[in-house]
Amino acid sequence: MSYFCERYPIIEKSSLSADIYSYTLLCPNVAAEAQTGQFVQIKAEGFTLRRPISICEIDKQKGTIRLVFEVRGKGTDKISRLNVGELMDIIAPLGHGFTVPDTLDGKAIIVGGGIGTPPMLDIAKKYKDKCTAVLGFRSFDRIILDKDYTKAGAMTIICTDDGSYGIKGTIASPLDEELKAGGVSMIYACGPTPMLKAVVLTAERYGVKCEVSLEQRMGCGVGACVVCACTVRRGGSKEQVLRVCKDGPVFDGSEVVF
Amino acid sequence: MIKPDLSVNICGVEFKNPVIAASGTYGFGEEYDELYPLEKLGGISCKGTTLNPKDGNIPPRIAETPSGILNSVGLQNPGVDKFISYHLPRLKKRDTVVIANIAGASVEDYALTAQKLDDTDVDMIELNISCPNVKQGGATWGVSCAGAYAVTKAVRSATKKPIMVKLTPNVTDITEIAKAVEAEGADAVSLINTLLGMRIDIKTRRPVLHNNVGGLSGPAVFPVAVRMVWQVSNAVNIPVIGIGGISDGADIIEMMLAGASAVQMGTAIFTDPYAPIKAIEQVERYLSDNRIEKISDIVGQVEPW
Known part of the structure; x- marks a missing residue:
């Protein structure tokens, strides 16, 4: 690489x-x-x-x-x-991207929050109708890429905090509904940290693998300056501080210490 | 005209050119090796290393400022043993000077870390007595003559490697500290480390850095660094390595005219990873254009009013 x-x-x-x-x-x-x-x-x-x-x-x-x-x-x-x-x-x-195998056993769910929506569009294009995109925005005028996700073939659910479009509220309840329906083998998420934390907890509850893309203030961007730290727990071992830019930005949700 | 000689000799260590990657901005070199061969650099001052591994400070660890950045990484590093077993052998395969940068919470930590490095083939040891981002150690040593003196003395007796002491600008008179470390056997001094600074988010009323304060670097500090290099080089007889906001070849020439025998570049690499390489070419062109045969001929050649 x-x-x-x-x-x-x-x-x-x-x-x-x-x-x-x-x-x-x-x-x-x-x-x-x-x-x-x-x-x-x-x-x-x-x-x-x-x-x-x-x-x-x-x-x-x-x-x-x-x-x-x-x-x-x-x-x-x-x-x-x-x-x-x-x-x-x-x-x-x-950086280190998402794990996107050629075929998935079940469905993929993409969870995007606001400006966290863009990095998963290619996942929707790959899995097409075997994929649901749950996208949350502050309000109607903040919605982006909804048509791109629909065009990719993904079932696209839009939520707005103020209810000005789609489902009123956060991505939490539509995500829960999708998982309840079953057959989901992978969740991909990017967005604000509280949202990612909620997605990881939900994924764990349903026993579904989940990958999240983290955000942190960066210096060099290539792994040299260790400015963009995040704490993870890998393979059951003790907590370690890794670099969002080089070891991430995508991490297995279960290893991130929020 | 013949190619100008860019090489410099700092306390017996030969550098092919005067440009060294500054500690903390370049890791252990491996990341930038993907863009250009590390051999192009005069040397690499490795990430500050401590006796035991350190996790560093809670993020955010960086904030942008006018013409610079504030950082508070807090010396996150894998520890000296990992440095010796993993990073150093990889770097030593490369034809560039390798400088270990060490820090500690106690004089004993510094001495033990230096002792471990004494048996390795590291070319030089830079003593970081100036990190503003750790509660214990770091700049605690560098802000008093007694502290600087104690650490230098302990390390001097722990290793035969050339020692370069990195000084903090956050003092009343940096020449006093420089003279103290020279008296204790430092082979060179490098300056300046970052200037202590702070930014506050006016929406949240919280400091941008989780550590509240951090070290300022980048072009904003360059004139301060030039002034201190000039003062220190007039006060001591050991080589001075100029650090602080150097962005290009012209800055390197300016720093060397002020009295620096070599320079370190850091923050500029974040803006442009090729900055040190371009700067070396610019220095070479300056020398050719001005018919100067050796870079070392310009050291300290400023003519003060």
Whole structure:
């Protein structure tokens, strides 16, 4: 596994909601290496730290990757000013992604919370109707990628905190319903930490394997600076502090110490 | 014109060029080895290593600042035994200078760690008496002459390896500390470690770092580092290694004019992993353009008003 640090042309840009942007980069060497659940470190001109953004889609034939991110501060705002034809400076692909076997015994459930929705779209595209996506957002105007998940063939359930669209409330009850119906062999989740914790507990209750993508403030992004620490318990042994950027961002839910 | 000579000799250790990856920003080299051969660097100062493994501080451990970062990693490391058995043999296969950076909670910890390294083929030991992010040890030693003196003395008697003492800028007069460690047998000093800083999230009223405070690095600290390197190099007779906010070749030249015999680059690598490699090329071009044959000829050549 290797990564690259280069500048790649932006071939597509769109805005998905008020502060959320989608970019497609032409980067054949990155696309060839990239795995679902990995991320990139984008350079924001004039800022010291790069911004870690998960990869939303990988097209190995076309040699492209798609990135979806939210403008959260000055750095991501700077990146969002880049336009088609310009170059984006990225370090990619980085980290340890999701386990996505060619065939699953049962169904897969994808749980996405807000800006945690993008990194699992390729899982939906792989498992199509053998997959349910439970996606939670704050409100109707914050919903992203719902059509992409539907188009991928996944049964898509939308929840909003304020009930302005879909099911009112969090992803908790639809997730529970899906698991109760049975036949689920894998859960993939990305979103806010309280949501991930709830998903892991639910998965454990039903005895279903679960992988979660964690978020933490990062320095280098490649594993050298040990800034993005997370605590895990592996193979029944004692707790150890690992790096979200290199050992993750995807971890087996059962090993994460929240 | 002939290719300029970039090599420097620091207390008997030959570096092919004056650029060393700074401790804490480069791990044990393996991550960046995927981008370019480590042989391109003059040396690598490894992640701060302690007698026993350390888990470090609770995250968040980093915050961005204008032209820099604050960090509070808290010396997370696998311990000196793992360093010796696993990381060092891998690094020693590479043609670059390997510097072990050690820290401790007590003088005995430092001495024991240095003693373990004495039997290895590590090229040099950097004493971290300046880490601002651990409650015990770290900068506790580096902020007083007595502390700096005690650690240097203990390590000096524990090892024959060249010792470089990394100094903290969080003191009233850094030259006093530098003179104290020189008197106890330090072969070189490296400076500056990070400046103690703090950021607060105005929405939550919580410090951004879980450790509340952390160390400032990056371009923001560069002028402070240049000033301290200049002061220290005028105060001691041992080589000074310049650290603090160096981003490119011009910064390296500036730091060496101030009195640094070599430099370390760290935070710049987060922005651009190729920064040290580009900087080495820029230094070489500067020397050619200015018809300077040897990089060591510019050390301390600033002409103060």
